[in-house]
Amino acid sequence: MDIFAAVLLSSSLLFLFFVFSDAADSITQSQFISDSNGTTLISKDQGFALGFFSPGNSTNRYLGIWYNKIPGKTVVWVANRGTPITDSSGVLMVNSSGSLVLLGQNLTVAWSANSTKKARNSILQLLDSGNLVLREEKEGNYLWESFNYPSDTWLAGMKLGWDLRIGLERRLTAWKSPDDPSPGELSWGFELYNYPEIVMKKGSKKFFRSGPWNGNFFSGMPELQATLLYNFTFVSNKSEVYFMFEMIEKSATTRAVLNQSQEQYQRYMWIEEKKEWSMFLNLPKDKCDSYNLCGPFGNCIMGEAPVCQCVEGFKHKSLETWNPEEWYKGCERNKKLSCQDKIGFDKFSGLKMPDTTSSLLNETMSLNECRVRCLNNCTCIAYSNSNTRNGGSGCAMWFEDLIDIRQMAANKEDANSQDIYIRMPASEQAAKNKRKMKVIVIIVVAIAVVFGVLLIPYCICRRKNLRDKMENNIMLDQNIELQNEDLEVPFFSLATIAIATNNFSSDNKLGEGGFGLVYKGTLIDGHEIAVKRLSRSSIQGLNEFKNEVMLIAKLQHRNLVRLLGYCIEGDETMLIYEYMPNRSLDSFIFDETRAKVLGWSIRFNIICGIARGLLYLHEDSRLRIIHRDLKASNVLLDSKMNPKISDFGMARHFGGDQTEGNTERVVGTYGYMAPEYAIDGLFSVKSDVFSFGILLLEILSGKKNRGFIRPSQSLNLVAHAWNLWKECRPLELLDTCLEDCCIILEFVRCLRISFLCLQQHHEDRPNMSSVVMMLHSESSLPEPKEPACFIGKRLSLSSKNQSPSTNEITVTLLEAQ
Ligand SMILES: *[C@@H]1O[C@H](CO)[C@@H](O)[C@H](O)[C@H]1NC(C)=O
Ligand SMILES: *[C@@H]1O[C@H](CO)[C@@H](O)[C@H](O)[C@H]1NC(C)=O
Ligand SMILES: *[C@@H]1O[C@H](CO)[C@@H](O)[C@H](O)[C@H]1NC(C)=O
Ligand SMILES: *[C@@H]1O[C@H](CO)[C@@H](O)[C@H](O)[C@H]1NC(C)=O
Ligand SMILES: *[C@@H]1O[C@H](CO)[C@@H](O)[C@H](O)[C@H]1NC(C)=O
Ligand SMILES: *[C@@H]1O[C@H](CO)[C@@H](O)[C@H](O)[C@H]1NC(C)=O
Ligand SMILES: *[C@@H]1O[C@H](CO)[C@@H](O)[C@H](O)[C@H]1NC(C)=O
Ligand SMILES: *[C@@H]1O[C@H](CO)[C@@H](O)[C@H](O)[C@H]1NC(C)=O
Ligand SMILES: *[C@@H]1O[C@H](CO)[C@@H](O)[C@H](O)[C@H]1NC(C)=O
Ligand SMILES: *[C@@H]1O[C@H](CO)[C@@H](O)[C@H](O)[C@H]1NC(C)=O
Numbered sequence: 001m002d003i004f005a006a007v008l009l010s011s012s013l014l015f016l017f018f019v020f021s022d023a024a025d026s027i028t029q030s031q032f033i034s035d036s037n038g039t040t041l042i043s044k045d046q047g048f049a050l051g052f053f054s055p056g057n058s059t060n061r062y063l064g065i066w067y068n069k070i071p072g073k074t075v076v077w078v079a080n081r082g083t084p085i086t087d088s089s090g091v092l093m094v095n096s097s098g099s100l101v102l103l104g105q106n107l108t109v110a111w112s113a114n115s116t117k118k119a120r121n122s123i124l125q126l127l128d129s130g131n132l133v134l135r136e137e138k139e140g141n142y143l144w145e146s147f148n149y150p151s152d153t154w155l156a157g158m159k160l161g162w163d164l165r166i167g168l169e170r171r172l173t174a175w176k177s178p179d180d181p182s183p184g185e186l187s188w189g190f191e192l193y194n195y196p197e198i199v200m201k202k203g204s205k206k207f208f209r210s211g212p213w214n215g216n217f218f219s220g221m222p223e224l225q226a227t228l229l230y231n232f233t234f235v236s237n238k239s240e241v242y243f244m245f246e247m248i249e250k251s252a253t254t255r256a257v258l259n260q261s262q263e264q265y266q267r268y269m270w271i272e273e274k275k276e277w278s279m280f281l282n283l284p285k286d287k288c289d290s291y292n293l294c295g296p297f298g299n300c301i302m303g304e305a306p307v308c309q310c311v312e313g314f315k316h317k318s319l320e321t322w323n324p325e326e327w328y329k330g331c332e333r334n335k336k337l338s339c340q341d342k343i344g345f346d347k348f349s350g351l352k353m354p355d356t357t358s359s360l361l362n363e364t365m366s367l368n369e370c371r372v373r374c375l376n377n378c379t380c381i382a383y384s385n386s387n388t389r390n391g392g393s394g395c396a397m398w399f400e401d402l403i404d405i406r407q408m409a410a411n412k413e414d415a416n417s418q419d420i421y422i423r424m425p426a427s428e429q430a431a432k433n434k435r436k437m438k439v440i441v442i443i444v445v446a447i448a449v450v451f452g453v454l455l456i457p458y459c460i461c462r463r464k465n466l467r468d469k470m471e472n473n474i475m476l477d478q479n480i481e482l483q484n485e486d487l488e489v490p491f492f493s494l495a496t497i498a499i500a501t502n503n504f505s506s507d508n509k510l511g512e513g514g515f516g517l518v519y520k521g522t523l524i525d526g527h528e529i530a531v532k533r534l535s536r537s538s539i540q541g542l543n544e545f546k547n548e549v550m551l552i553a554k555l556q557h558r559n560l561v562r563l564l565g566y567c568i569e570g571d572e573t574m575l576i577y578e579y580m581p582n583r584s585l586d587s588f589i590f591d592e593t594r595a596k597v598l599g600w601s602i603r604f605n606i607i608c609g610i611a612r613g614l615l616y617l618h619e620d621s622r623l624r625i626i627h628r629d630l631k632a633s634n635v636l637l638d639s640k641m642n643p644k645i646s647d648f649g650m651a652r653h654f655g656g657d658q659t660e661g662n663t664e665r666v667v668g669t670y671g672y673m674a675p676e677y678a679i680d681g682l683f684s685v686k687s688d689v690f691s692f693g694i695l696l697l698e699i700l701s702g703k704k705n706r707g708f709i710r711p712s713q714s715l716n717l718v719a720h721a722w723n724l725w726k727e728c729r730p731l732e733l734l735d736t737c738l739e740d741c742c743i744i745l746e747f748v749r750c751l752r753i754s755f756l757c758l759q760q761h762h763e764d765r766p767n768m769s770s771v772v773m774m775l776h777s778e779s780s781l782p783e784p785k786e787p788a789c790f791i792g793k794r795l796s797l798s799s800k801n802q803s804p805s806t807n808e809i810t811v812t813l814l815e816a817q
Contacts, residue, residue, distance in 0.1 A: 161242030295330020370395030559613030693757025702735030
């Protein structure tokens with residue numbers, strides 16, 4: 001009864017209160033929020049609102065929190081999820097004993113907050129983060145907070161996981177339906193195994209695992225990594241286990257939500273320009289993310305048919321490997337393993353770590369101690385570093401069948417891959433080595449045959465060298481077979497290459513590079529290679545060439561195409577590179593259908609990769625290389641769409657700190673050349689930076705700088721982009737196939753960086769280390785000056801009218817490209 005009195009008493013006060021400040025973010029014990037009055041709490045920054053609402057088509061009333069400034073009430077939290085109020089009688093208040101209660105019809109309690117602590121004068125406040133807190137009057141301890149009781153939405157600053165000290169679990173649960181916010185089947189939270197991981201569950205069944213945290217990301221969920229927009233924090237110790245994200249770009253609004261109908265975790269960002277939520281991440285992302293699809297020791301590989309393969313050393317249990325209903329049976333060892341057998345461990349890279357239910361974790365052990373521990377315990381099936389940071393540390397061990405493994409796609413940081421070592425019988429390992437030996441023997445024999453039969457006339461005159469050469473060949477093929485990291489550049493014989501490329505058949509031709517034809521080849525052991533057959537005119541002396549090759553081979557970086565070897569025989573000079581199945585970047589970005597494959601995150605990854613590769617050439621390698629011909633067709637893509645710069649070092653390299661030079665022969669490509677290089681032949685690392693700026697613009701817009709034609713004006717891409725930029729309409733440059741999923745802020749940042757690289761005066765352009773930093777930083781960037789965009793026109797003019805010697809050469813070469 002006294003509640004009622006309190007209500008009546010305070011109602012007039014409350015009325016005044018809300019009339020005079022409708023933006024109140026808190027109420028005290030004598031105030032309340034009522035549905036019939038339509039009163040709400042609004043956070044100080046106006047970002048969130050608390051009040052009553054009816055979801056979807058339902059007429060039931062719920063108390064919830066939603067985005068205040070975003071139309072259409074996107075609800076992020078609901079109080080009385082399972083206990084709706086059927087009319088507008090709802091009242092939220094802090095009752096006289098200090099509890100937060102929601103009263104429904106006839107003043108019955110529809111919901112109350114679970115606070116154990118009580119305070120005399122408590123205040124209910126809606127914070128800017130969207131957190132509703134009950135706190136003591138003097139700023140201070142929270143008695144209760146809504147972030148500890150999440151609904152289906154994960155907001156910035158909200159910890160997902162456990163407070164082990166008080167046994168509190170924060171887990172997301174989806175709404176049953178858009179009309180009903182009561183807890184649905186789908187939930188998402190931490191499982192407290194030794195080696196904890198996040199698990200999405202349907203009821204009590206596992207549905208999707210994140211895999212354990214490896215120091216940088218969750219092994220099966222590399223998507224949840226820090227970006228320019230937000231960063232992540234993972235904590236796991238005796239008192240807490242949680243995962244949290246925080247906004248770096250405070251102006252962006254993003255939320256993650258568990259979606260019952262799609263059975264997905266989805267991350268959305270609010271796009272103000274379009275007035276809509278745009279989804280840019282969802283998990284599970286593909287078939288292979290389905291929990292335990294392939295059974296024990298099965299390895300799920302997207303793109304294989306069937307997707308369920310066995311880990312090497314294992315075979316399918318079921319013969320019907322094509323039948324999805326049989327996949328769950330998984331795989332068994334080729335040879336049974338008992339505790340008496342001699343064993344070893346096979347290393348596997350790029351796998352999602354298996355289910356950690358039965359795992360053990362020791363964060364202080366080294367990989368070696370881990371191996372010994374696992375070796376000496378017959379029930380230990382596999383081990384790995386638990387943390388891949390700083391070269392790896394910690395020990396995780398598995399004691400039961402390994403389940404829910406998959407082959408991961410490209411990670412941003414493939415250098416940090418977490419390897420797992422799986423117990424194998426020694427006999428199995430021996431067999432594998434034997435197979436390797438066999439391959440080598442076959443190669444040796446094949447080469448011997450080729451030398452013996454096909455090249456008799458050739459060999460006779462070089463008999464003295466033959467033995468040395470064959471030995472070289474064998475060495476070389478072993479090198480490739482074993483993926484040796486040795487810096488010695490192997491020599492390939494002409495015969496090997498002729499066989500590999502089907503005698504340079506035109507079917508094997510991949511294209512024409514700046515310095516000759518490129519062929520695809522397959523070595524006898526199955527390795528694919530790309531052979532660049534240098535045109536005679538482009539070769540200097542033999543010794544000079546060899547030196548050059550040795551130098552190029554020393555440049556090793558994951559964003560540079562790797563040189564595998566070379567060949568000089570007779571008139572032929574060739575370079576052998578690793579083969580890139582996805583060919584070059586230009587075949588994607590300028591092709592309407594293939595461009596769709598390159599979503600924003602892939603493009604951004606490509607941009608960062610190119611920048612890192614170039615930085616390495618400019619500053620980090622011992623040699624200081626200026627590429628001089630950076631363009632989309634010189635950026636190759638590996639099977640995971642990682643960019644690799646090719647044709648570097650083909651132009652002259654420099655030692656020491658010489659960063660500028662002058663040249664008589666201008667190499668490079670029309671449309672990518674810096675003005676000072678094209679006109680004066682003056683080149684520096686800054687001319688590469690200019691080319692990078694053009695390339696960046698092309699990746700963002702999907703349009704070629706050269707051949708970019710707008711019907712109305714005769715502007716090139718740079719000028720067109722600059723005009724849009726000046727008119728504050730940068731988004732119109734966005735490649736059409738990026739429109740749906742692009743992260744606007746990253747896009748605009750990249751565009752700005754591009755303009756900084758394109759500035760007329762090379763002193764103004766940033767160097768590559770600044771570019772890399774700018775790509776990854778959140779701080780504001782300088783304002784670019786007008787780019788050098790009319791270079792194309794000036795060049796063609798000078799070629800026709802006056803013809804100073806350098807320009808003539810320039811233009812001839814340019815046109816030839
Ligand atoms: C506000 O709500 C209370 C309780 O539901 C009611 O008594 C009062 O008349 C309402 N005031 C207004 C202005 O609607
Ligand atoms: C609401 O009802 C209409 C008409 O029955 C239906 O088309 C619509 O899908 C419903 N919306 C939701 C969210 O259930
Ligand atoms: C306040 O609400 C709590 C929780 O519903 C209840 O246990 C308590 O009795 C209420 N106090 C008063 C004075 O009504
Ligand atoms: C509320 O009180 C009215 C009248 O006393 C009664 O008819 C109704 O059933 C009550 N409703 C609830 C939900 O208790
Ligand atoms: C409140 O706490 C009790 C016991 O600690 C728990 O069983 C219950 O689920 C909690 N209620 C809510 C809404 O969290
Ligand atoms: C657990 O980690 C949190 C966050 O880093 C820290 O504040 C807390 O002191 C740690 N607790 C223990 C027992 O190490
Ligand atoms: C994440 O970003 C927030 C906001 O910029 C910052 O306060 C916090 O220290 C960052 N956390 C980590 C782990 O970098
Ligand atoms: C669930 O996903 C569908 C399709 O993407 C979307 O229309 C719907 O709004 C989502 N629901 C929630 C709660 O986000
Ligand atoms: C972890 O390993 C170290 C070194 O082997 C050992 O001293 C320590 O007791 C182990 N910790 C646990 C929790 O097993
Ligand atoms: C092997 O490890 C398991 C799991 O930790 C343990 O239960 C068992 O006692 C160990 N066996 C031996 C021989 O150490």
